[in-house]
Amino acid sequence: xxxxxxxxxxxxxxxxxxxxxxxxxxxxxxxxxxxxxxxxxxxxxxxxxxxxxxxxxxxxxxxxxxxxxxxxxxxxxxxxxxxxxxxxxxxxxxxxxxxxxxxxxxxxxxxxxxxxxxxxxxxxxxxxxxxxxxxxxxxxxxxxxxxxxxxxxxxxxxxxxxxxxxxxxxxxxxxxxxxxxxxxxxxxxxxxxxxxxxxxxxxxxxxxxxxxxxxxxxxxxxxxxxxxxx
Amino acid sequence: xxxxxxxxxxxxxxxxxxxxxxxxxxxxxxxxxxxxxxxxxxxxxxxxxxxxxxxxxxxxxxxxxxxxxxxxxxxxxxxxxxxxxxxxxxxxxxxxxxxxxxxxxxxxxxxxxxxxxxxx
Numbered sequence: 001x002x003x004x005x006x007x008x009x010x011x012x013x014x015x016x017x018x019x020x021x022x023x024x025x026x027x028x029x030x031x032x033x034x035x036x037x038x039x040x041x042x043x044x045x046x047x048x049x050x051x052x053x054x055x056x057x058x059x060x061x062x063x064x065x066x067x068x069x070x071x072x073x074x075x076x077x078x079x080x081x082x083x084x085x086x087x088x089x090x091x092x093x094x095x096x097x098x099x100x101x102x103x104x105x106x107x108x109x110x111x112x113x114x115x116x117x118x119x120x121x122x123x124x125x126x127x128x129x130x131x132x133x134x135x136x137x138x139x140x141x142x143x144x145x146x147x148x149x150x151x152x153x154x155x156x157x158x159x160x161x162x163x164x165x166x167x168x169x170x171x172x173x174x175x176x177x178x179x180x181x182x183x184x185x186x187x188x189x190x191x192x193x194x195x196x197x198x199x200x201x202x203x204x205x206x207x208x209x210x211x212x213x214x215x216x217x218x219x220x221x222x223x224x225x226x227x228x229x230x
Numbered sequence: 231x232x233x234x235x236x237x238x239x240x241x242x243x244x245x246x247x248x249x250x251x252x253x254x255x256x257x258x259x260x261x262x263x264x265x266x267x268x269x270x271x272x273x274x275x276x277x278x279x280x281x282x283x284x285x286x287x288x289x290x291x292x293x294x295x296x297x298x299x300x301x302x303x304x305x306x307x308x309x310x311x312x313x314x315x316x317x318x319x320x321x322x323x324x325x326x327x328x329x330x331x332x333x334x335x336x337x338x339x340x341x342x343x344x345x346x347x348x349x350x
Contacts, residue, residue, distance in 0.1 A: 001344045003257065006247065008338045012239050012261075095232055130232040133268050133336065158315040159268045162330070191317050194326030 016134055019099035023106075023137025030114035033220045034122065036136050038160060039144035040153075041126030044170040046075045047203035048144065049123055053082035055213055056119060064112050066105055067123040068097040075123065085112045096130035097122065099137060118220060128157040139165075140219060145189075146170045147180035154188045161192040166199070166215065173202040233273035236336070237281045244341055248286040253346040256290045260342075264297045264335040265315055271296070299333035 011017055027034045037045050049065060056063045064085045067075045076088035089097060089105050102122065106114070114120070122138060124131045143164035145153050148171060154161040161167070167189050175182065182200070189198055197215060201208035240259060248256055263269055271294045278292045299312040303320035309331050310320050319326050 001346065003342060004251075004254075004345050005340050005342050007340045008243075008247065009340075010243060010338045012236055012243070012336045012338060014243075015239070094235075129268050132266075133232065155316055159266045162266060162315070162318065163334075190326070191319075192315075194318055194328045 013133060016099045019103055020135035020137040023099055023102060024139075026114060027120070027137055027139070030117070032114050032117040032120050033140070033216070034120045034136075034138045035140045035142055035216075036122045036124060036131075036138035037142045037144060038124045038128070038131045038164070039126060039146075039170075040128050040149060043126070043144045043146040043149065044203060045123050045126070045144055046078055048168065048170055048201060049121055050079055050082055051203040051206070051209060052121070052212065052216075053079060053084045055209060056216070057083055059213070061118045062116060063119045063121070064109075064117055065121040065123060066097075066102065068101070068125045070094075070125065079123075085109070087112075091125055095125060095127050096134050097124050097136060098134045102136050119216065128153070128160050132160040132163045142166045142168055144168045144170055145185070147172060147175040147178050147185075151181050151185040151188055154185075154192045158192045161189060164193060164196060166197045167193070168199045168201055168212070170201055170203065172200050172207050173204045233269060234277045234281070236269055237274055237277040240338060241281050241285055241287055243338060244287055245285055247341065248343065251343055251345055254286070254343040256287045256341055256343050258291045258293060258342040259287065260293045260295065260339045262295050262297055262335050262337050262339045264333040265299050265312075266330075266333040267336040269336060295339065297332055297335055300331040301327035302329040302331050303327050304329070 039045050053063050065079050066087050066089055067079060068089045068091060069075055070091055070093055073088040076086045079086040087105050087109055089101050122136055141164050143161050186198060199208050199212045244256060244259055248254060275292060282288050299315060300309050303310045303325060305323050305325040306320055310322060313321060
């Protein structure tokens with residue numbers, strides 16, 4: 001017997017990374033801006049996305065959404081009320097979405113052509129740990145945090161917040177009764193991801209949504225050099 | 231939390247590679263894991279025994295090298311190592327850093343195998 005050391009230097013999630021790179025290329029070619037929304041369960045991703053889809057559609061943008069949950073198509077039904085095409089991804093126990101699930105659910109999606117879209121939103125499974133490791137080919141990863149969760153969430157889950165391109169604070173309408181310390185939350189987010197764009201929003205009152213929509217429009221234009229869809 | 235699927239991917243990759251060395255036994259698998267990789271060594275070790283059972287990796291040892299976060303500090307014009315992941319500021323000058331250079335790695339560095347020598 002002889003012992004031999006074989007060097008590999010191989011990414012463990014290489015398969016996912018390769019698929020995600022392929023998706024990213026397709027999204028760029030199609031001129032669609034793709035966002036991956038990540039938060040804990042109960043932050044209000046779906047309510048925030050419902051509002052966003054409705055407003056974007058009212059402004060004439062072409063939008064669609066993929067929504068991940070372990071079980072049920074409740075969120076897809078809620079989001080579809082906006083009039084946008086929505087497809088549910090049930091992971092059946094898997095705690096995150098991966099590039100293969102996105103690939104699979106883009107196939108045979110009736111009435112949806114990537115090239116016909118301005119924005120595609122991917123609502124990830126509610127989880128602040130695992131989704132950070134799985135690239136879905138998105139351009140913008142959005143980390144959401146609600147005022148009921150505690151201002152130190154970014155410090156507790158630095159991996160996810162550090163990998164985000166934008167942060168959204170939800171449920172600002174109940175910030176006061178929750179004793180939400182806004183300055184501390186902003187400071188903590190900035191400590192983990194210095195300089196990140198932060199939106200303070202409410203899907204009940206519409207607070208902060210205009211800024212968010214302006215950011216989306218700008219990201220879309222900057223990315224594709226296309227005309228502002230809004 | 232997804233350590234089991236990570237371990238399953240490692241077993242798949244190493245099994246594929248080990249096929250090139252018929253009869254060889256995998257003794258050790260060495261990983262490089264960044265501090266921001268969201269993967270806990272204890273959980274990997276916990277899944278290792280069960281997942282490798284009945285594969286060419288059965289009985290092998292898993293070694294994890296943890297890599298600290300390295301950021302590029304523009305103010306200092308150099309790469310700096312962070313002591314933890316609670317503050318993304320340069321430990322030298324205190325300026326915030328957003329240019330990550332190391333810390334998200336999740337890779338198989340190398341494997342050690344016991345080869346069967348050809349009978350003479």
